[in-house]
Amino acid sequence: MPIANNFISDINDEEYTFDLELGWCPECYLVQLMSSVPTQLMFNSDYAYFSSTSESMKHHFQGMAEEIIHLTSKINEPFIVEVGCNDGILLKHLAEKGIDHLGIEASANVAEHARGKGVNVVNTFFNLECAEKISDEYRSADVIYGANTICHVDEIESLIKGIALLLKDDGYFIFEDPYLPEILQKTSFDQIYDEHIFYFSGLSVSNLLRKNGLQLVNMKPLEVHGGSMRYYARKTNAADINSNIKKLMEQETKNRLDSLAGYSQFKNNITEICTNLRTTLQNLKKAGSTIAAYGATSKSTTLLNYSGIGPDIINYISDTTPTKIDKYSPGIHIPIKPYSHFISNPPDYALLLAWNHKKEIIEKEKQYLAKGGKFIIPFPEVRIIQ
Numbered sequence: 611m612p613i614a615n616n617f618i619s620d621i622n623d624e625e626y627t628f629d630l631e632l633g634w635c636p637e638c639y640l641v642q643l644m645s646s647v648p649t650q651l652m653f654n655s656d657y658a659y660f661s662s663t664s665e666s667m668k669h670h671f672q673g674m675a676e677e678i679i680h681l682t683s684k685i686n687e688p689f690i691v692e693v694g695c696n697d698g699i700l701l702k703h704l705a706e707k708g709i710d711h712l713g714i715e716a717s718a719n720v721a722e723h724a725r726g727k728g729v730n731v732v733n734t735f736f737n738l739e740c741a742e743k744i745s746d747e748y749r750s751a752d753v754i755y756g757a758n759t760i761c762h763v764d765e766i767e768s769l770i771k772g773i774a775l776l777l778k779d780d781g782y783f784i785f786e787d788p789y790l791p792e793i794l795q796k797t798s799f800d801q802i803y804d805e806h807i808f809y810f811s812g813l814s815v816s817n818l819l820r821k822n823g824l825q826l827v828n829m830k831p832l833e834v835h836g837g838s839m840r841y842y843a844r845k846t847n848a849a850d851i852n853s854n855i856k857k858l859m860e861q862e863t864k865n866r867l868d869s870l871a872g873y874s875q876f877k878n879n880i881t882e883i884c885t886n887l888r889t890t891l892q893n894l895k896k897a898g899s900t901i902a903a904y905g906a907t908s909k910s911t912t913l914l915n916y917s918g919i920g921p922d923i924i925n926y927i928s929d930t931t932p933t934k935i936d937k938y939s940p941g942i943h944i945p946i947k948p949y950s951h952f953i954s955n956p957p958d959y960a961l962l963l964a965w966n967h968k969k970e971i972i973e974k975e976k977q978y979l980a981k982g983g984k985f986i987i988p989f990p991e992v993r994i995i996q
């Protein structure tokens with residue numbers, strides 16, 4: 611599999627590839643990639659993903675900023691740290707209110723965008739060493755937050771140790787990532803790609819935190835990224851454990867996530883979706899329909915390459931991100947076109963690769979649908995929206 615966000619300028623460019631394979635630990639129940647891509651190849655000054663390309667994500671992070679502000683409202687001069695602040699989609703709200711904050715961002719280009727919004731950013735990777743530095747050069751944090759970043763960090767033990775070191779005794783560590791039970795339930799195997807090293811559940815997260823002096827105190831299911839979980843952790847002396855955790859963990863145990871049996875159907879379900887999707891697209895193509903795709907998402911790299919859906923079927927992928935436009939999708943090499951191209955060359959069918967933004971996109975594309983355009987949604991099963 612190629613690197614999911616490595617959109618290339620020339621189809622003859624050499625591409626790094628690796629074996630995309632999942633493993634499950636019978637002791638701590640963590641699901642993870644069996645081999646990882648060198649971090650600098652994934653997160654660098656050419657990083658293609660900007661969080662602020664979606665209106666619903668802007669809204670989501672504004673809500674989280676408000677929650678952090680509320681949580682720290684009684685603290686005199688709180689200090690908030692975000693691990694992986696991307697283009698400042700969340701921290702800009704704290705910066706605007708003059709709240710002391712620091713974003714740690716590994717990719718220089720998105721970090722620069724965050725700075726442009728008045729956000730304080732250090733361009734580095736977060737680990738124990740980085741936490742020690744921040745603790746020395748700044749101060750301990752009241753809240754440490756991470757959205758779609760904690761599952762990206764190969765050195766997970768060092769990261770959690772760093773969090774425990776940097777967090778105040780009464781502070782909160784809050785993070786959100788795609789939720790493993792949602793991936794299994796929706797068969798959304800496109801979530802499996804190089805950046806997503808870990809696939810968390812409450813069972814695995816509570817083990818990981820406990821080993822490093824932190825305790826899971828709450829879990830909140832979220833709709834974003836096709837079904838995520840927000841985890842709240844505190845130092846082990848915390849007394850305010852929410853009853854949600856027990857309910858969610860019981861469900862995880864009922865779904866057998868603590869045994870290989872919980873994963874046995876996943877591969878068959880993936881094969882079924884791939885076969886259905888390829889057959890649907892090939893039949894439409896044979897019937898003379900034009901097909902494009904909507905949203906050059908990172909996760910589409912897995913879907914398209916694993917299913918063998920390439921430029922012979924999909925004419926182009928429309929995307930609004932400037933860094934992706936006029937490039938080619940990793941591995942399978944479908945051209946990426948600006949949104950204006952979708953408007954001027956509307957296909958009969960648009961494969962919705964950004965299916966997690968379905969609500970926002972369907973709302974935005976009312977006219978496309980009204981003129982007879984159709985969306986093909988790949989998950990949880992292949993279906994067509996007219």
Ligand code: TMP
Binds near residue numbers: 928964971974
């Ligand atoms: P994500 O699923 O990781 O958030 O990525 C969404 C991708 O889809 C990103 O490249 C931006 C693109 N996109 C569009 O092109 N149009 C849209 O309306 C939305 C919401 C996203």
